[in-house]
Amino acid sequence: MAATLIDGKAFAAKVRGQVSEHVARLKEEHGITPGLAVVLVGEDPASQVYVRSKGKQTVEVGMNSFEHKLDVDTSEADLLALIDQLNSDPAVHGILVQLPLPGHLNEDLVINSIAPEKDVDGFHISNVGLLGTGQKSMVPCTPLGCLMMLRDHHGSLSGMDAVVIGRSNIVGKPMAQLLLGDSCTVTIAHSRTKDLPDVVRRADIVVAAVGRPEMVPGDWIKEGATVIDVGINRIDAPEKGEGKTRLVGDVHFDSAAARAGAITPVPGGVGPMTIACLLANTVTACCRANNLAEPEGLTA
Numbered sequence: 001m002a003a004t005l006i007d008g009k010a011f012a013a014k015v016r017g018q019v020s021e022h023v024a025r026l027k028e029e030h031g032i033t034p035g036l037a038v039v040l041v042g043e044d045p046a047s048q049v050y051v052r053s054k055g056k057q058t059v060e061v062g063m064n065s066f067e068h069k070l071d072v073d074t075s076e077a078d079l080l081a082l083i084d085q086l087n088s089d090p091a092v093h094g095i096l097v098q099l100p101l102p103g104h105l106n107e108d109l110v111i112n113s114i115a116p117e118k119d120v121d122g123f124h125i126s127n128v129g130l131l132g133t134g135q136k137s138m139v140p141c142t143p144l145g146c147l148m149m150l151r152d153h154h155g156s157l158s159g160m161d162a163v164v165i166g167r168s169n170i171v172g173k174p175m176a177q178l179l180l181g182d183s184c185t186v187t188i189a190h191s192r193t194k195d196l197p198d199v200v201r202r203a204d205i206v207v208a209a210v211g212r213p214e215m216v217p218g219d220w221i222k223e224g225a226t227v228i229d230v231g232i233n234r235i236d237a238p239e240k241g242e243g244k245t246r247l248v249g250d251v252h253f254d255s256a257a258a259r260a261g262a263i264t265p266v267p268g269g270v271g272p273m274t275i276a277c278l279l280a281n282t283v284t285a286c287c288r289a290n291n292l293a294e295p296e297g298l299t300a
């Protein structure tokens with residue numbers, strides 16, 4: 001492998017260390033403990049695993065974790081009532097409603113009912129608008145984690161050609177805004193993009209966020225480019241035994257690593273950074289709520 005491995009797991013541990021220090025200072029100097037509320041509707045096993053690891057890490061950095069597990073057929077009114085209650089609870093500085101929600105619940109309505117200053121996912125329309133206009137906002141965790149790794153690796157991103165594959169509200173669009181904010185020339189590619197391989201081949205930075213296992217082959221990657229793989233896809237792995245699975249990204253790792261200058265692995269890349277940034281956003285929200293100086297290096 002020619003490429004430098006960007007170790008998201010190690011980077012995330014470093015970010016959590018910084019978060020812990022800020023939390024300790026908030027407690028000692030101000031008597032405030034940041035709190036994160038996570039709302040999970042239904043019992044999707046993958047979501048449960050993810051929510052559990054978030055709760056564990058929240059407590060490990062010294063914050064309060066409030067978990068709300070609701071029945072899969074919870075009514076929209078009941079969910080909105082819970083969010084209302086969390087919005088007005090001074091012990092709660094961050095609120096995350098795990099997505100996707102069951103089909104009978106209107107995701108946009110639910111997300112936009114979260115108080116924008118507590119919206120640690122950065123999905124509320126106010127935060128989307130603030131980010132798009134370069135104003136102070138809550139920044140979505142996955143793109144924020146990608147940006148931190150890119151800045152750490154390159155220093156300045158100014159003038160670089162960045163291609164984001166995927167146009168979701170959760171990753172693709174906010175990622176493009178952040179890269180533009182750092183003065184990249186940004187292309188957002190998607191399933192209808194013509195000549196996708198050629199578009200990707202001109203990129204200095206490739207961010208793959210489509211959710212299709214290994215869809216980006218190495219020969220799309222420009223020699224020396226930096227590849228950030230956002231995909232976390234579980235696929236069958238019969239070679240490991242019957243019924244076994246493994247995680248792969250949206251990028252074909254081995255062939256891409258042979259051409260890239262730097263690349264993030266899956267697992268151990270963007271995923272751990274997403275959770276670290278969720279904790280970072282909660283500290284940021286807590287500082288803003290209390291008119292305290294914001295933690296440096298943990299925001300965009």
Ligand SMILES: Nc1nc(=O)c2c([nH]1)NC[C@@H]1CN(c3ccc(C(=O)N[C@@H](CCC(=O)O)C(=O)O)cc3)C=[N+]21
Nearest residue numbers: 050096097098099100121232267268269271272274275
């Ligand atoms: N409102 C909301 N916000 C989210 O941020 C959100 C969400 N809903 N719904 C679900 C997705 C998924 N997600 C992951 C974060 C980290 C890992 C992660 O750390 N993955 C490990 C591997 C974990 C494993 O082994 O299964 C890794 O990539 O190394 C995975 C998935 C956040 N999401």
